Amino acid sequence: NSLLQKMVYLSYKQYLKNFALLLEISTMKSKIIKLLSSPKLFVYSLVWLMILVTVGTVSQKDIGLYASQQKYFSSYLFTFGPIPFPGGRVVLALMLVNLISMMFKQNLWKMKKLGVIIVHLGGVMLLVGAGLTAMFSSEGSMVIEEGSKSNTVDDYHITELAIINVSNPNYDQYTIFGEPLFSSGNNLMHENFEFDITVLEYMDNATLETNEGPPTIGFKGMLENFNLVELGRDKDDMKNKPAIIFQVSGTFSDTDGIYGLIFGQSVPATININSNQYVMALQKKKTYLPFTIELKDFKKVMHPGTEVAKSYSSKINLIEDNIPRPVLIEMNKPLRHQGYTFYQASFIESPNGEETTVLAAVNNYGRLFPYISSIVMSIGLLLHMLVNMPNLFKKKKP
Numbered sequence: 001n002s003l004l005q006k007m008v009y010l011s012y013k014q015y016l017k018n019f020a021l022l023l024e025i026s027t028m029k030s031k032i033i034k035l036l037s038s039p040k041l042f043v044y045s046l047v048w049l050m051i052l053v054t055v056g057t058v059s060q061k062d063i064g065l066y067a068s069q070q071k072y073f074s075s076y077l078f079t080f081g082p083i084p085f086p087g088g089r090v091v092l093a094l095m096l097v098n099l100i101s102m103m104f105k106q107n108l109w110k111m112k113k114l115g116v117i118i119v120h121l122g123g124v125m126l127l128v129g130a131g132l133t134a135m136f137s138s139e140g141s142m143v144i145e146e147g148s149k150s151n152t153v154d155d156y157h158i159t160e161l162a163i164i165n166v167s168n169p170n171y172d173q174y175t176i177f178g179e180p181l182f183s184s185g186n187n188l189m190h191e192n193f194e195f196d197i198t199v200l201e202y203m204d205n206a207t208l209e210t211n212e213g214p215p216t217i218g219f220k221g222m223l224e225n226f227n228l229v230e231l232g233r234d235k236d237d238m239k240n241k242p243a244i245i246f247q248v249s250g251t252f253s254d255t256d257g258i259y260g261l262i263f264g265q266s267v268p269a270t271i272n273i274n275s276n277q278y279v280m281a282l283q284k285k286k287t288y289l290p291f292t293i294e295l296k297d298f299k300k301v302m303h304p305g306t307e308v309a310k311s312y313s314s315k316i317n318l319i320e321d322n323i324p325r326p327v328l329i330e331m332n333k334p335l336r337h338q339g340y341t342f343y344q345a346s347f348i349e350s351p352n353g354e355e356t357t358v359l360a361a362v363n364n365y366g367r368l369f370p371y372i373s374s375i376v377m378s379i380g381l382l383l384h385m386l387v388n389m390p391n392l393f394k395k396k397k398p
Helices: 002-036 039-063 065-073 088-102 111-136 369-393
Strands: 077-080 083-086 138-145 149-165 173-178 196-203 206-210 226-230 243-249 257-262 269-273 276-302 309-320 323-330 335-337 340-349 355-363
Touching (some): 002 088, 039 065, 039 088, 065 088, 088 111, 111 369, 138 276, 138 340, 206 257, 226 243, 226 257, 257 269, 257 276, 276 340, 276 355, 309 335, 309 340, 309 355, 323 340
Antiparallel strands (some): 077 083, 138 149, 138 355, 149 173, 149 276, 196 243, 269 276, 276 309, 335 340
């Protein structure tokens, strides 16, 4: 009996401990939900977002638009001196968590607060769309000469290293390395070629200077006659010319050495290894589309008496499954197809009169979210007003 009583006592004691632990967890959970669902958190996040907009706008004067966007709005944290501060993505994530947490409040789920619930759902939808846009959207340009075709979009900011095997007369074999791999000392290898590439230095902006002295031993290609000199980043990110210096090894021939590439160089770098010819190029990241755009005719209208274009448009053929469809892209009339939007951005006119159109291409997965969420929030506000309207007309009791 004594042993049985002791076992019952210990079991009851353990039960009390488990109950106390569950009660503590439940209390902590309630406190966390209360903290995350507090309207103060949303207000503070909104105030900090206003500060970020102000600071980011002012800083554009010194560091440029793109760098300001990356530092303050597209970052999780940024530093001001030695002190870290939350960036735009953290603030928007807090606002999203706050709106979702408020949906767990029991006193919110009432018929008279249906409009408030719908408004919150619209806000959640808006922030989810902003997240999709920030994480997965891309923008670039498509440059097409009159009478030519293109199915690639060049990214505005991201750079890549392309190793192209042009030995086969029927096709070219592309091997692409992305910009995140360009850290100094990183080794780039691939089964498509039998040599190694070691990154020595990557520059966000550089220029070429003539090498007046004798060629440095081991330097190959362009570096035999020119030096790559790093420059500070330009405020206009489109004007930056990235460059890379790398070492080719493993061929056990005169091809081994140190090479350099700069974006936009007119003469490509080529190497020949075992009857294979490789072209090396530093280019903007290319996105290959499942359709082709052919420029049939480009037209521009000039301001009277000036050389300034008033408007311009591109008459194109949208070719998909070998079926062409005529489309007119104008400055205020973009083409939307398969998630891409093509805007008439600018044009290039050569001295011999040949015209080239420049289309801005945007792939935005969250494009429809702002429209849908605005409609949802408007419906919620309207319902909230209708539900509470009878209270406005009630006479006050003495």
